[in-house]
Amino acid sequence: MDQNKRKRVVIIGAGFGGLWVARELSGSDYDVIIIDKNNYHTFLPLLYQVSAAEIEPEQIASPVRFIVRNFANVRFIRGQVGEIRYRDKVVICLGQQIAFDYLVIATGSVNNDFNIPGVLQYSFPLKTLDDGMILRNHILTCFERASFVDDNKQRKRLLTVVIVGGGPTGVEFAGALAELISGPLKKDFPELGNEAITIYLIEAGENLVGMYGGVLSEYTKFQLEKKGVKVLLNSAVSKMDKTGVYLKDGTIIETETVVWTAGVKGQLVKNDLNADILPNGRITVDEYCKVPGYDDVFIIGDLANFLHNGKPLPMIAPVAIQQGKYVGTLLKAIQKGKRIKQFKYIDKGGMVAIGRNKAITQIAGLKLKGYIAWIIWIFIHILYLIGFKNKLFVMINWIWSYIFFEKSVRLILPRCCDNPNGDACLQRGRICKE
Amino acid sequence: MDQNKRKRVVIIGAGFGGLWVARELSGSDYDVIIIDKNNYHTFLPLLYQVSAAEIEPEQIASPVRFIVRNFANVRFIRGQVGEIRYRDKVVICLGQQIAFDYLVIATGSVNNDFNIPGVLQYSFPLKTLDDGMILRNHILTCFERASFVDDNKQRKRLLTVVIVGGGPTGVEFAGALAELISGPLKKDFPELGNEAITIYLIEAGENLVGMYGGVLSEYTKFQLEKKGVKVLLNSAVSKMDKTGVYLKDGTIIETETVVWTAGVKGQLVKNDLNADILPNGRITVDEYCKVPGYDDVFIIGDLANFLHNGKPLPMIAPVAIQQGKYVGTLLKAIQKGKRIKQFKYIDKGGMVAIGRNKAITQIAGLKLKGYIAWIIWIFIHILYLIGFKNKLFVMINWIWSYIFFEKSVRLILPRCCDNPNGDACLQRGRICKE
Incomplete structure (x- = not known):
């Protein structure tokens, strides 16, 4: 027994x-x-x-x-x-x-929507694999729709992305999205011409990636702005609805795409x-x-x-x-009847990628930025990714996009809440799951 | 102008x-x-x-x-x-x-359901990328559920897959599925032990891949049976319902998974x-x-x-x-005001893979089977696949599964019609799209 x-x-x-x-x-x-x-x-x-x-x-x-x-x-x-x-x-x-x-x-x-009205209904989360795919589908669908609408105001709405939250996820996504748009999507959608595609990054605090502070925060902001991201600091969201995002200072940003990484x-x-x-x-x-x-x-x-x-x-x-x-x-x-010491966290630092060749890292108190930080970022992420084939495929994709300024396959995979003639997902991809 | x-x-x-x-x-x-x-x-x-x-x-x-x-x-x-x-x-x-x-x-x-009752509601098509993912999700979900149910009859239903149609798609899928199950899934689900997992391939005609006929048809049947696939020839489906598949000869096969490749x-x-x-x-x-x-x-x-x-x-x-x-x-x-001849089809032959090391091909009247046919099959498919990176990734996946008897990532990606505690998709993944 x-x-x-x-x-x-x-x-x-x-x-x-x-x-x-x-x-x-x-x-x-x-x-x-x-x-x-x-x-x-x-x-x-x-x-x-x-x-x-x-x-x-x-x-x-x-x-x-x-x-x-x-x-x-x-x-x-x-x-x-x-x-x-x-x-x-x-x-x-x-x-x-x-x-x-x-x-x-x-x-x-x-x-965490911090009980801000409309966040749950009108923004895209980025917490699960499914969230990731729904957001990809949605952004690509907005571009497809923008290429076909005649109404300027509607086109502008479709080509505006608002990212709320200037922490690591918001910063990394803003950087990657700016590169997706300025590179492959510009080539994919020549009909959009010099159309104003706008990415906003909205942060309630005084700094992006506030935990790093000082030089690294400022570097991050500078690099994102160089890529064309509009960074709004000290800007809190008061509500969202289907029009877009309402800031506490009264600004309204019209958009169909709000990404919520604020907590x-x-x-x-x-x-x-x-x-x-x-x-x-x-x-x-x-x-x-x-x-x-x-x-x-x-x-x-x-x-x-x-x-x-x-x-x-x-x-x-x-x-x-x-x-x-x-x-x-x-x-x-x-x-085994042994005693064990209490849990002790060892802070190994952190890192945030800002896109091509650029990252910030803080390791053992040492703050790095730029190319070397980016190489460390790549190395650490590949190291921790589970599965050898995943490591290999991710590496190939990164090298590929590095050499050819190309991104991986830009597919809008159908989902049951999709409607190819209209919105990617009328419910912003989430509510129909529940 | x-x-x-x-x-x-x-x-x-x-x-x-x-x-x-x-x-x-x-x-x-x-x-x-x-x-x-x-x-x-x-x-x-x-x-x-x-x-x-x-x-x-x-x-x-x-x-x-x-x-x-x-x-x-x-x-x-x-x-x-x-x-x-x-x-x-x-x-x-x-x-x-x-x-x-x-x-x-x-x-x-x-x-084409040939107006057979239940086909549209109760079988999985294999015609679009979405169909392909829904079927993958469903099969993996059946295995997950089988690993948890106590009822023997229910477990057997979950572990029975019926493929209707012995043409190229039916044959290729039966071969690939048999290898997925006997290889990776057996290792993934040790709790299922020597449980009877059954794959049926049902064909209304006298032969599998009838267009090739004779030796190649018989070779195909022999190879699939060697992999454990139960091939039923001269067997027509009379109807389907949530219990499973009803054949014209009165046989009832209980299953949750019917794949329709019959036309x-x-x-x-x-x-x-x-x-x-x-x-x-x-x-x-x-x-x-x-x-x-x-x-x-x-x-x-x-x-x-x-x-x-x-x-x-x-x-x-x-x-x-x-x-x-x-x-x-x-x-x-x-x-250019030129005249052009009428369309003339050049029959370059055809080919069907039956799994690891085995295929049949008919090229310029020449019938081949076995390893050489398989190498030709691989070569032609890689050649016609669009996009260099796709070619590369597919090749790596194939080499990987060849060496390690491993299959690619076996993910059940959530969809809005999924319910993690129940059926993969109560509507068999299709109806909710319409």
């Missing part, structure tokens, strides 16, 4: 956090079940390149079963967890009860845990990534509010990866 | 036929408009490999604007043609009237032409690919019923390509 003695770890979410727990526990004496609503892990740091038609969606996705295939003690379930019932020590998934001894919640985050909030599953949920949806965990009061429930990644020197850790991949590894190690230590 | 003297050719459809007309007319004194509801051309001969997760959808698609970019006199419109009004010499597209002097109709074909019919746009439409949807054209009675309307490809030695030409890519080139040449000759 050795089988019955094996404790079971259930991990919800196959993002960076969940996957690294599973990896760490492979070959251990636990039975591990990892649950995700998708059958693949998404390498989110490159998602913006999918929307900018730089790489193909398949290239940043890796099937979970492929990743855990050689871990004999790890099983995958594709399904959405409906509920966590701690009192019964089960999660409800696909109508069944899945028992756990230890639970790791690594469900990540969703867009995220924790995404929690319905549960009977007695945990405090912060206004940003995160749950404060203790120094072992445990939910206070529970010895068998861990939260890691974007959902976890882990206080580091009194400040919450940022919602970025390296935190999730380090916490995932840590919880895996901790669980193994528990089994 | 030279501009006004240029005659305009409108081409409906950017498949093999339409695209080759546009290519032939590039640089001519015509203004050419090519219209398609998709912004890309699909290399349909490899579509079955998308469904079998062998290659990625992007790799068999090429943006029309990319293809015609260097043809100064060719313009692309993405939209669905609602109607052809010959009396006004216009086509209606996106709510506007597009005038033509010459019209080329190259809309291809759609699935196509011409796809025509609403029009006021006085043309005879055959029961299979095709329109008989004269020896110049013209609609009888009209000097300025051409039909090419699958939609055209061109009689060659008294028999209609088959609905295959080489016919469309040759007719496209021919009509382009003819139009240029008209402009």
